[in-house]
Amino acid sequence: MTFADVVPTARILRILAISGSLRQVSSNTALLQAAIALSPEFVEINLYGGLGDLPHFNPDLEPVELPSVADLRAQVKGSDGIIISSPEYAHGIPGVLKNALDWLVSGEEFMGKPVALFNASPRAAHAQASLIEIVTTMAGRIVPEACITVSLLGKNLDAAGILTEPEISGELSAAIMALATGIEPSTAAIPRL
Numbered sequence: 001m002t003f004a005d006v007v008p009t010a011r012i013l014r015i016l017a018i019s020g021s022l023r024q025v026s027s028n029t030a031l032l033q034a035a036i037a038l039s040p041e042f043v044e045i046n047l048y049g050g051l052g053d054l055p056h057f058n059p060d061l062e063p064v065e066l067p068s069v070a071d072l073r074a075q076v077k078g079s080d081g082i083i084i085s086s087p088e089y090a091h092g093i094p095g096v097l098k099n100a101l102d103w104l105v106s107g108e109e110f111m112g113k114p115v116a117l118f119n120a121s122p123r124a125a126h127a128q129a130s131l132i133e134i135v136t137t138m139a140g141r142i143v144p145e146a147c148i149t150v151s152l153l154g155k156n157l158d159a160a161g162i163l164t165e166p167e168i169s170g171e172l173s174a175a176i177m178a179l180a181t182g183i184e185p186s187t188a189a190i191p192r193l
Contacts, residue, residue, distance in 0.1 A: 013183050015045045016079035020086025020097035020127075022052050027120040027152040028085040031172070033159035035083065035118070038173050043180050045083070048075060057102035069103050077109040081183045082140070085118035088127035093134070101134055111139040114182040116146035116175055121153040143182035148175045 017036065019029040029047070036045045053068040055061065061069075076082065086093050104110040115135050119128045128149070135142055150168045155161075163169050 011042075011184075013043045013080045013180055014078060015039075015043060015081045015083055015179065015183075016048055016075050017045050017083045017085070018048045018051070018097070018100070020051075020084065020094045022094075022096055025158075026087070027155075027157070028087055028118070030157060030159045030162060031085050031118050031120050031150065031152065032083060034162035034169065035172050035176055037159060037163055038169060039176050040180075043176060045176075046075070046079075048072070051096050051100055054096070054100055054103060057099050059106075062106060072100060072103060073107055073109050076104060076113070079113070081114040081116070081143075081179050082110075083116045083118060083146075083179065084131060084135075085120060086124070086127050086131060087120070088124035091126040093127045093130050098134070101138065105138060113140050114143050114146075114179060115140045116143055116148075116179040116182075118147070118172075118175065119149040122149055122151055123153065124149075141182070143179050146175045146179035146182060148172070 017032040019026060019032055021028045023029075032045070032047055036047065039045050050068055050071055054072065055066060055068065084097070086097050117128060117131050117135070132142060148171050150171055152162070152168075157165065162172070
């Protein structure tokens, strides 16, 4: 039985995943990659890869159609929901993530979007609190049931390793379903396939 059999008129939910880390080996990126692998067939999660390409936010540049900024805005606009997973640096979110969010402040792309916040370390509570404040201020709609904190600290797990951890992969699956339900309430009645 497929999702289309259960809900034949259902559409694919498109979710944009944004890692706040530029590191080659990032637990936050690995968490998002694992979420991609765990997503049900009616959820398509795409990992945003342009965080390091964005220029420093400058309101004077907003009238100019900068390709990297236009790409970010188009990806956010084309998504039904957003997942953000961010490390914590000096009790806050990384500057590159804040920079990306600043580029979205003046547009309508982010407003009202359902957002899930993933946290790869219980010690990153300040970054999580900061993200809640920023997303709320930007009129994003945080889906509390889709926000999770998992402990990857010191485990050196890549996405494949995360998938082998039943507790973490179970939390990820539940968070994805909660976000899907926050986007499209009719998905709450869909059986696990």
